[in-house]
Amino acid sequence: MKKVSILFFLILFTLANAYAYEVSSIEFSDVAIEYPEEQRVELGAITDRFPVDTPVIHALIHLKGVGENDSIVVRWVSIDALPKPNTNLGEVELFIDPYTKLLHVYYNNRDLQLPAGRYTLELYSNGRLLSRKEFTLYSNKYGKTEKESIHHISGISEIYLAKEVKENSDGTITPIGVGDHFPNSQHNIFVIIPYKNLEEGTPYSLEWIVVNDGINRDKSIYKKEGIIRYAGREKKGTIVGNIHLPRDWPDGIFEVVFRLDGKPVMRKRYTIGDVSKLERSVQPAEAPDEALQKQLITRLADWMLASIEKKDLNPLYEHSVHSWRDRTDWKALKHGFHGIFHAHLKWKEIFAQTPKLLPSKRLANGAIRLQAIYPGINSVDVLLEGTFYKEDGEWRLLGFALEPVNP
Known part of the structure; x- marks a missing residue:
């Protein structure tokens, strides 16, 4: 037992x-x-x-x-x-x-x-x-925000943007550090909207939009939804929203749109960092022809080979879009290339061969993604990928990748 x-x-x-x-x-x-x-x-x-x-x-x-x-x-x-x-x-x-x-x-x-x-x-x-x-x-x-007509509704008069919020003993909210410009290191940005005499149960939404950060234009990045409620008899309340980025924000122009029952009621624009950098001419370009695609892939192969030989991503960094490279964690990228840096492959011989171009892809932000397969040594083919963006009339990198593929 x-x-x-x-x-x-x-x-x-x-x-x-x-x-x-x-x-x-x-x-x-x-x-x-x-x-x-x-x-x-x-x-x-x-x-x-x-x-x-x-x-x-x-x-x-x-x-x-x-x-x-x-x-x-x-x-x-x-x-x-x-x-x-x-x-x-x-x-x-x-x-x-x-x-x-x-x-x-x-x-x-x-x-x-x-x-x-x-x-x-x-x-x-x-x-x-x-x-x-x-x-x-x-x-x-x-996905892009449309410039919808604003519907003016009594009971809401202002959107406050703040670095912090304080909840008082009586349940009210006090915004701290109110403004419309924030440093890149301000990881939390709060949105505070006081309201009164709105119909209880009405749905609302807050949408954060990148107006322009040098790469993205009018791109929705986050949305918060809720319902109008009242804690007591008095028909007063406060909507609090928060967008958080664990790393530093990129320089850019941003916007918050408040909608009530699906209709845009208020819009508030703010900036982060040095917006003067956005004055660079960064224009979307037409997809390059096959000759230019080959030229860009060859350039990328040269930069990639130089990075592998030096075990450092600086050659790729130097040819990247300024706003992208400034906000990218290159230490983390380099860590991801550790295996490539120490792979026992004859990279110089691989990149010396004629690659097979795959169909290019035009992205929503105007960038072009190019891919090519290089016949490998010892039956290991290599896929080289680069995303290019035309900045100040020059094709520069907006991303890159290198990985083995099945033969």
């Missing part, structure tokens, strides 16, 4: 341990920087809405209670996107180290771009659904 009890206890313990850990939250962003030495990940602006041409969709999963031999199944699912709604787009099982608190996963939307629609990230352990979170890909046609 004693042996049976011990066995029963072990079975119960095993079953309980199999479901011991949990997912506390999931955050999405189009930017993520990993710091392996510090075991942390920084996301860009947190959002669940992305343009369809977003290259990578990052997800940061917050975990609790991960133990020995735990694993997680990550599944990306299309909910209503045509032509195949309710489709499993792919899944992978990952084994997690004990005590892991953050797990960074991502969906590569660069090669086979997903259509507009709703999607979800689902997380499973031992066949049990731990958590799921939905996100949306929208067409660029609707």
